[in-house]
Amino acid sequence: MISKSRFLIPLILCGLLAITTQSCFDSDDYDMDRLSDKVEWTPNMIAPVGYGTYTLWYLLNEHELNPNDQTIFLEGNNLVIRHRENDIFTYAVDDVLDFPNQVSQNLGITIGTFAGIPHASIPTNPIPFSETFSVDAGDPDIILSNLQLNATIDLSLTNPLDTEIDLTVTFPGITEGGSVVTRTFRVGANAINHPESISLSNAIVNFKTPYTTSNEVNIDFSVYIRDNGTTISGSGDVGVNLTVQNIDFITASGDFGKQTINIGTGSIDLGVDFWDDVDGEYRFADPKIHVHLRNSVGVPFAINANITGYSSSGSTQNLNPDVLQPTNYPKTITDVLDTPNEETITYDKNNSDIVDLMALPPSDRLDYFGNVDLNPNTVDIATQPNIISNTSRIDADIEIEIPLEFTATNLTLKDTIDGVDIDDADKVMNAAVVITAQNGYPLDVTVENIQLTDASYNVIDEIKDNEVIDAASVYTSGANIGVVDPNSIKEVSHEIKLTQTQIANLNKTENIIINAVVSTQNGGIPVKLKGDYELKFTISVQAQLDLSN
Template sequence: MDKLVAPKDWSPEIAIPLVHSKLGINEILAQGDNSINNSVSEEPDGLILLVYRDTLFSVKAPNYVSFPVGIGILNDYTISDTLTLPIDSIGLNLEIYNNLINGNFVFEDPKLDVIITNSIGIPLGINLMVLEAWSPINGTTLIELDNLTAPTIPLNPSPGYPLVPGNSEVTIYSYDKTNSNLNSILANAPKYIRYSAQGITNVPPTTPNFITDSSRFNVEIKLELPLYGSISFLTLGDTMPFQLDISDPSGEDIIVSEAVFVINTYNDFPVDVSLQLLFIDSNQIIIDSLYYTGAEKILSSGLIGPPPELRTYKRSHRVTEIKVTESRLEKIAQSTHVILKGQLTSTNGGVPLVKVYSDYELEVKLAVRAKMKLGSG
């Protein structure tokens, strides 16, 4: 068989994969300020859940009750004592929350629990003396529970109290959009929730009862924010090493006659996607971008299933091609990293409502398809 010889003007076409990235909600979670009080978790079905909590503790009984020497318990205690807890605050500082409120996420189903743990064996009345949210934009707004605002929010019915020394009783008061103004509070993008409480013993007077030298009560505030609501936009991002090297093993010059960037995108999220890639050099300077007109809407949302799950059941896929000049390709070849930004934007101003699950991903594959010639041309 005769040897095949390429003509002098032969121009082969090659495809070089450049970037493969999967952006999910975990990219935001990894940046979160998770602590014992603030955390990001997921419900059993995978729906992302933000949890904020903080606890105030009363002083122990010997700070306001005189116990006889060697006696650690008093029975049938008839005095009514007022215990005021100091003001404390919950910082809404999870990175994902900051990203969401900057993107105008409206939480559809927020929940606030007031949890009383009481080891005082006497009826105890609890009033919330301070309960407010603070936003750098809107200032202080009173949180309303059962149409009441502090300093006159009594917790009804009164919390339980133990019948046996050494035990504790836990009482939970739950609030949502039906019996509070949490939705409008969160629409103001608060950064802190401030709260305080006051406990009054022997309300109403009841015997028999007891109080021990270790008796106390505490008030815990727990805020849960499921990622269920409407969203104007949410930004996901990633930075990756980048190398564009078109060369021939012989060392002979290669001339690129044509080049096309090919972008494959796959979207699980229930919102549309606008995409931008920024090419940066070793000095962290942006030297080019994929789209000159800013982030480009390239992908519709995944297909959304019926309520109540509202889970996407089919990811959307699109291939986009962008022609690139030889000079631009040479400039991009100087890049050492690429910044990928995906902006998730719902249509119709946040309608319909969406749910964000932990397994959702935005997958991006970038390749260059080029026609080349060897030699100086």
């Protein structure tokens, strides 16, 4: 803000210095009497240096040639610093649920001992056997209730008998196309590690109840001993080695546990350059940090994050926000598979120390860090399970919004004009700058001093001016509190006179440092800066020149 309006002060000084090189002015162009009635000596050179009407919006944005560099925006008639960075945090489904390679499970189906039994005496009914197998979800705290997946179940079968058997494998909790998955395999006599496989495509897996972290699936076997026409011999169990491979889940439901996901660290540069040029105390009334979420993960979570601001002086301040829990997360499979839900959570003065953070000011950078905590509350799988798909993800953007509504005390602005080259200051006998202004801004402005320095920035001389360009008053109550009262705007006029020593020191001046102070009044009521606030001014430079040389 200030960096765009401070060009008025150099304009005054440049006008003063310009008179040393001008040979003449047409007195018919100016009302010399009116311009000279402010000084005690009689000038022989009077030049209006500048005049105009400047809206606050113009001063703040006139020099932003690239719209991408703009950080101050006019929204309605309100001025707002706004900065956004996209995709500061992303987490995908494999941060929540990632199935590792599954461990093989060995099962034995007891069929009894056959010691030369005539084929006519073998059991006529299949021998049943039931078991469960567990699915490893990659985290010991994850409880699965339902999966939709593609997968392969590899079987290695061993037959202890000297006759063929038919082994039927049924998964009562797994359906494919609406039908229970069942397969029958013929295993040769005395076969060892006979390979078979079951391919599942878009299958629905319902886990055994009550749901536990074992994530068990029921499996039923039946063994039919085939007649070989002779005696049947053999002893031991029918061996089944079962391995689930290549789990490619489509959707998953259950309780995914209290996982903690690190959001990483990053830095934000607000790009508000004027913070580098100010000292003093100011507090924005209502700054906000918005986190914009796009969410297709059907898991409640809490954001336990923080932001640290670093000023150019080395000071720091934390945001110290409350833990915030978004509510608009997907709650059905249809919602999870649809367009991501959008939600914005906001850190403001009610749930964080953002006012202190922005008063630092964070002119160097803002660093963010923290965690996302899944399932901060107990999950009821029966009524509201966690739900994700293989495309689920959360993306977060951050937007910093600072309405230009603030209080300021002794806000010191400093600017330097480098490379000043003045060769003819000895022609100036007396000089003064007269400023007449109508200040429609709610800001008192005082140019405390103008320092003349050498090339090494050692101060040679100092031009002091403690006159205040009075601020317009603001309403202190009602709907327009903090807004300028137009009836309070008044015209003020004052002059800055140079001493003989100061004029002489212009020849030695290489740089000029300008120090100004800005304050707000109104009993601490934050002032609201509006785009149509106006500053009207005229500036004239008046001098006595030695025209004899």
